[in-house]
Amino acid sequence: MTTDVHQLDDGAWVSVNDSREVNVSDLWLLAEHDLCGCEVADFLAEGVVEVGVEPAGPAVQSRFAGRCIRCGAEGVTGWLTVGRVVDPADGGFRGVDHESIHLVDG
């Protein structure tokens, strides 16, 4: 099946195949980002701004509004992989561990 993603409830959620999978309020460690001057940003995700699917994987991606709690810079991230569809047959999703370091993709 194809992967259907959208943001919900004013940006509270990334929904993947009609299941609320990724919520705001987590801290994400981000490398190679242009959000602030920190080498690794400690980013509080406050709202989902945009969602998309990268066919390889298939990887579910999102851009979040929020703030680096290390330096205080506010902004919107580039595309972050938030999880993958591990079972293309039933659309089953596995989220990434937000506490490990993530690369921001463009």
Add this chain to the structure above:
Amino acid sequence: MPSKVENWKSEVYGAEIREHLMRFAEEGWDAIPDEEHDAWFERFKWWGLYHQRSGQESFFMMRIGTPNGVLKPGQLRVVGEIADEYARGPAQNPEFGNAYCDWTTRQSIQLHWIKLEDVPEVFEKLEANGLSTQQACGDSWRNIVGCPVAGKDTHEHIEAWSVAENLNETFKGDEDHTNLPRKWKVSVTGCDQGCGQGDINDLAFEPAEKDGELGFNVRVGGGLARKEARFARGIDVWVPREQVPDVAGGMSALFREYGDRDNRFNARIKFLMDEWGPEKMRRVLQEEFVDFELPRAGEDMREQYTYNAGDGQHGDHVGVHEQNDGNYYVGLNVLVGRMGVDGVLELADLAEEYGSGEARLTQRQNIIVTDIPEENLDPLLDHDLFEHYSPDPHPFMRGSIACTGTEFCSLSIVETKNRQVRYARWLKENVDLPADIEDFHIHLSGCTASCAQPQIADISLRGMKTRKDGEPVEALDIGLGGGLGENPRFADWVEMRVAADEVPGAIANLVENFEAERAEDESFRDFVEARDEETLAALVEPEETDYDDPYMHNTKQTWYPYAEGDDSLDASPAPTDGSGDPLPSDD
């Protein structure tokens, strides 16, 4: 391209959602097809049902819209009985027990832990008693707000209750206005205190005089959400009271036609106001949406506004006040707006015994009982209930407002209501305000949606996170010096990411510094306005004290922040069936 939500709305929206809701309720939670969850949850909002956060699937927050906050005689008891029977969750809240009502900052009522299967019975009981959840959430006319004592107030210039009631009756359910690009918040003020809080609504009617006649000036485009706070702007229009519905309907239709349906984050009319400005707003309204000549704005009464004005004086309807008919009303302080059902039911009895049985909700999350003859005041006030819900509260109790937060809300970053209760108690014990400061407002919102209206408080608190010894902890941004009044002002955000257990210490130090440095009689708001952010930040000084905060460690990752024993998401009983027993999981 229309947003996904717009696509769902174009399939089924408005009143017709109800039959589907009733069918799902009858068949049970599992009857909602998995692949249609998102569409139905979005639609249920129109009928006042907002699903609770993760770990609480199948439970709903239910919002009852009470126009202008008015609960007619008997309705308070009905609300209390419904909360008692249907709003009992699977776990206790340590401050409030397990059945309570939330009085909200838009004069509505929120109940939690409502099960889908109970919705038909709840609706039946509400509607048999003239109450409704219709359009309490979702993209249309929300609960209309106004001066809570409209129609009874000695400060009132135009009787505004019938105006608000008429708008409610005209536009709720009117199919031309039930599917708007986004929420539509309307306020009607008739008094000289400004307690309709029009400045922070999408559309506001405010008392104004034109050629010797009293009517309303019109403002458009207020709202606080998402770090995009705006005050409503005057569009140079005055309306006599008979024509309020024409102008309100015209503005709502304008929003329906020109609001952004492609991007929900850009949909509120405040963004259209940014783009067009007030002159174009007026011109389009005149040319396309009303069929009479709009009079230019009249003389307003804003210079007298005291409600939430940040001048250190009361203006909130708490206490005992005379009505325009010689009876009295008694405004009770409800800390963070949450009242246990026993209190609700007792108050309903007292309102009937000593008054007319009517009650009213305020935008400061408080409740008022009305129509009390003078001779009944003392016997009424003798009841113990008034010790807990006081008509003469300490300023820190009186000034506290808090939103829903991580207890139930998906957007939240931090715990709110229980924390604010603890803050208020600690501040009352440990901090002395200068003797002439009778009102001091502290509003806590769990995220930037700003449901607790933090930007218009003396001290604004907004959910954040920080690290303490490397560990993530709940934190708050601190803003200062907001308020409404003649010239409203949003708080300046001066100190960011203060660990939540250091906030009471920060407020204590700030109050001490304020007292030491203020000019004689200077209000807190003026004090803030006269200083730059750096100077103010230096006055805040966060520090740990003997205040103890049990909610420091990411309450959002529990299934319920106050669950006894295992509070992890995996330990949640949700989703449940209609009797509250866990349903087997699909995977």
